[in-house]
Amino acid sequence: MPHVWIPGSRDAWGATLKKGEPLKVGVLFSLTGALAVPEEDSTLVLQYAFEEINKAGGIGGVPVEPVIVDAKSDFSVYSEKTKELILREKVIALFACYTSASRKAILPTIMQRDHLLYYPTCYEGAECTQNAICTGPIANQHSKDLIPYMVENFGKKVFFVGSNYVWPKESNKNAKIWLEQVGGELVGEEYIPLGSSEFGPVLNKIRDAKPNFIFSTVVGASDVAFHKQFKQEGFKVDQMPIASLTTGEIETRAMGAEFGAGHFLSAPYVQTLDNPTNHKFVEGFLKSKYGKNGVTHYNMEETYLSAYVFKAGFEKAAAAVGFENVTPRAIRDHSGGIRIGDDISPEGEIWIDENNFNTWLKPKIAQCQGDGTFKVLKSADTHVAPDPFSIYPESGVCTKDGLKAPDGKIRKGVI
Incomplete structure (x- = not known):
């Protein structure tokens, strides 16, 4: 839940602009x-x-x-x-x-x-x-669409994996509500330290839980490591794709297109927008x-x-x-x-x-292709209001x- 931050004093900016200066x-x-x-x-x-x-x-x-x-x-x-x-x-x-x-x-x-x-x-x-x-x-503008889409197309059982800080945990509170609304089942939830590159234990838990898809809020270099180890450990993207809020073209380029291909992203922009x-x-x-x-x-x-x-x-x-x-x-x-x-x-x-x-x-859902680009599969018809x-x-x-x-x-x- 949010809390109120109370400052000891509110100091003004303390500067003045001068016309002509940058x-x-x-x-x-x-x-x-x-x-x-x-x-x-x-x-x-x-x-x-x-x-x-x-x-x-x-x-x-x-x-x-x-x-x-x-x-x-x-x-x-x-x-x-x-x-x-x-x-x-x-x-x-x-x-x-x-x-x-x-x-x-x-x-x-x-x-x-x-x-x-x-x-x-x-x-x-x-x-x-x-x-x-x-x-x-914010959450109502991406995972609110992504969770129902993945349940409809891949099945009700989902495993949450995130980096260990406030955004993944709070995002997953939202995702759990939307998962429940579509009759989905959370079969596991794991968080790894920000910057960590070791996913062996998490992938073992995923293997045992047998979800239909993985919902990922892993970020940065950890995201690259997660996708690479997913494939290296023998997981099949057509049987258990990763649906992410963060894995786009930059991360895919860093990991190699073969490790991103077939996985999903929810975001308002991808490079291939025409x-x-x-x-x-x-x-x-x-x-x-x-x-x-x-x-x-x-x-x-x-x-x-x-x-x-x-x-x-x-x-x-x-x-x-x-x-x-x-x-x-x-x-x-x-x-x-x-x-x-x-x-x-x-x-x-x-x-x-x-x-x-x-x-x-306008939220969009896209799938990574074999060349590392993303193909939009679903786009909102109208703009979605942010609801914090x-x-x-x-x-x-x-x-x-x-x-x-x-x-x-x-x-x-x-x-």
């Missing part, structure tokens, strides 16, 4: 360590996006200057460097984190300074912070100096979108309060309802919810002012 933003992802597999590409695609924005005239007529820091897959480093980026570098926004554990490590600082975090990947929901804008899907904007994005990014890893990916695309959400939010705030009066909180307060059209967004139009500042998007408290209705509803409980009381800073 807009400094913090970019805090892991370039080394167990989380580098997805997070290096987040750093690369942000550089691409800001270069693209700067070539088109910048934001408010000034260029964006990303301050890039390696978090080294260490939660204490995320926390330490967040403070440095805000206090020393005076960045106006922070683009950071792939895991919920790292996000929760930096949110107290973000909230104390009334700053602004762009969190550009999937997460579990159950937060209402007033200081974060999230461009990836529309002019995505074709332009894929071609432009891969030909650029930032496309060294050879693929695009759902997490990268969500990160790319976060740069344009920031641009739109800043420009809207500047129009309302004046360029030099824009603060991190002003950007957030003017970001509700912002739309990124299908001329910019590779996945098609998306928009920021006016109350909870998560993203309306979908399995906690007793907690209330996230509004722009805080979490509104059924009794009408509003709590701020729920994380």
Whole structure:
């Protein structure tokens, strides 16, 4: 369950913009360590996006200057460097984190300074912070569709495997409810340390339990190891596929297409989406100096979108309060309802919810092919609203002012 974080004092940003000077933003992802597999590409695609924005005239007529820091897959480093980026570098926004554990490590600082975090990947929901804008899907926008799809097509028995931190565990609370709703059966649940590459004991338990499919919330280098050992241990993808919320083109390229082929992913974006904007994005990014890893990916695309959400939010705030009066909180307060059209967004139009500042998007279910690309098998007909408290209705509803409980009381800073 979420809890309320109570700051000792709320310090303002403590900086002032000057017309003509670059807009400094913090970019805090892991370039080394167990989380580098997805997070290096987040750093690369942000550089691409800001270069693209700067070539088109910048934001408010000034260029964006990303301050890039390696978090080294260490939660204490995320926390330490967040403070440095805000206090020393005076960045106006922070683009950071792939895991919920790292996000929760930096949110107290973000909230104390009334700053602004762009969190550009999937997460579990159950937060209402007033200081974060999230461009990836939450639980009701991917596993809610994926669990019924897998039960219908492969059978009712499922084994949960996840990395051992808050996102997999909270995501699986959601998945259990949706599994029960379709008459499924949970035959096992295991968590392995973040960064671990040893899945022998888990695979032995899976072999004994004989599920129809595996639901995976394993991330980073561990995800690569899990898929490789699954095949090496003799498991057959057509008999027991892995359905994941995280295994996309980056992970598949890292493990080798033969280890990913046949498995499933739920995400709003895959590289093979057939529309002019995505074709332009894929071609432009891969030909650029930032496309060294050879693929695009759902997490990268969500990160790319976060740069344009920031641009739109800043420009809207500047129009309302004046360029030099824009603060991190002003950007957030003017970001509700912002739309990124299908001329910019590779996945098609998306928009920021006016109350909870998560993203309306179209969930998709895709299957990895023999060449490592993903084929979309099912796509939502309409945009799905983000619902951070979908399995906690007793907690209330996230509004722009805080979490509104059924009794009408509003709590701020729920994380």
